[in-house]
Amino acid sequence: MADAHTKHHDYHLVDPSPWPFMAGIAAFLMAIGGVAWMQSLKGGALPLFGFDFATAHWYIFAIGLALMLYVMYAWWADTIKEGQEGAHTPVVLLHLRYGMIMFIASEVMFFVAWFWAFFDASLFPGEATQATRAEFTGGTWPPQGIEVLDPFHLPLYNTIILLLSGTTVTWAHHALLHNDRRGVIAGLSLTVALGVLFSYVQYYEYAHAPFEFANSIYGATFFMATGFHGFHVIIGTIFLAVCLIRAIKGHFTPERHYAFEAAAWYWHFVDVVWLFLFASIYVWASFGATIATH
Structure with missing residues (x-):
């Protein structure tokens, strides 16, 4: 009877799990809660199933977010356990790497x-189909009246920080091998310390930016691109x-450390995106513009 349960293949058949269903519930609560929250901010309503969800304000969204965070923790904990038990065979690891590559491609x-x-x-800037946009830009870029950030101040600091972090994560990878x-x-x-430092510098930069997100196509494109990168x-x-926590616990070996590889790939992707952001949105877009001095 024992032989009937022995695995004679290189594939991992996932055990029944509640986490996909729970993730769906969490995503639904976050979606409904987010819309209800935005409706409540402008004094609107969101009547569904005989209940005005806008009266719940942000509570529904918070419940969904908390549930999603718990699902993420529990699901990934199960995945780590499967890997440590040998379920991640070479074939499975190959497919996991393909999945990470496709994820980064989507990013x-x-x-x-x-x-x-x-x-x-x-x-x-002057060839918009709507006159309002041409008025916003004044036919020039950056738009008239916009003072831009000095690209060789805080943005340059953050560029150095990310380049250093790419070096330290590579050092950690070679040390693991x-x-x-x-x-x-x-x-x-x-690497983690440099990542935290980057986020702090960007927060400080945003807090002292001489332009706002609203009423400016420059501010909208700037904050959306750099903000999502910061996220x-x-x-x-x-x-x-x-x-890092798993490395301290001794989970990784030179032969088996896919999670570390995936994290390193993701971090290098973040580095490369920042270099393009720095070169285009900070440096190129500042040519001929008024640099803010405060």
């Missing part, structure tokens, strides 16, 4: 949309922090 296209919006507004546990922990610790930095920092 590339996500940022292509924001670059597209930025270059459409900046390269053709050579079974140098102390080097892995040191490299990941520095990805936060996600990547958490990803690496989890890898």
Whole structure:
């Protein structure tokens, strides 16, 4: 009877799990709660199933977010457990790598949309189909009356920070391949610290930006592109922090460390996107513009 349950293949048949269903419920609550929250901010209503969800304000969204965070923790904990139990065979690991590559490719296209919006507004500021947009830009880029950030101040600091973090995560990877546990922990610790420092510098930059998101096509494209990148930095920092905790616990070996590889790939992707943002939105767009001095 025991032989009937022995696995004679390289594939992993996932055990029945409640987490996909729970994730769907959490996403539904976040969607309904988010819309209800926005409706309540403008004094509107969201009547569904005989109940005005707008009266719940942000509570529904908070419940959905809390449930989603718990599902993420529990689901990934199960995945880590499966990997440690040997369920992630070479074939399964190959497919996991394909999945991560496809995920990063989708993220590339996500940022292509924001670059597209930025270059459409900046390269053709006077050829908009709506007169209001031409009035916003004044036919020039940056728009008239806009003072831009000095690209060689805080943005340059953040560029150096991210380049250093790419170096430290690579150091940690090479240390792992050579079974140098102390080097892995040191490299990941520095990378996480640099990620936190980047986020703080960007927060400070946003707090002192001489333009706003609203009423400016420049501000809208700037904050959407750099803001989403900042969000990805936060996600990547958490990803690496989890890898750091696992490295301290001794989960990774030179032969088996897919999670660390995925985190490193994601972090290098974040680095490359920032270089394009810095070169285009900060440096190129500042040519001939008035630089803010405060």
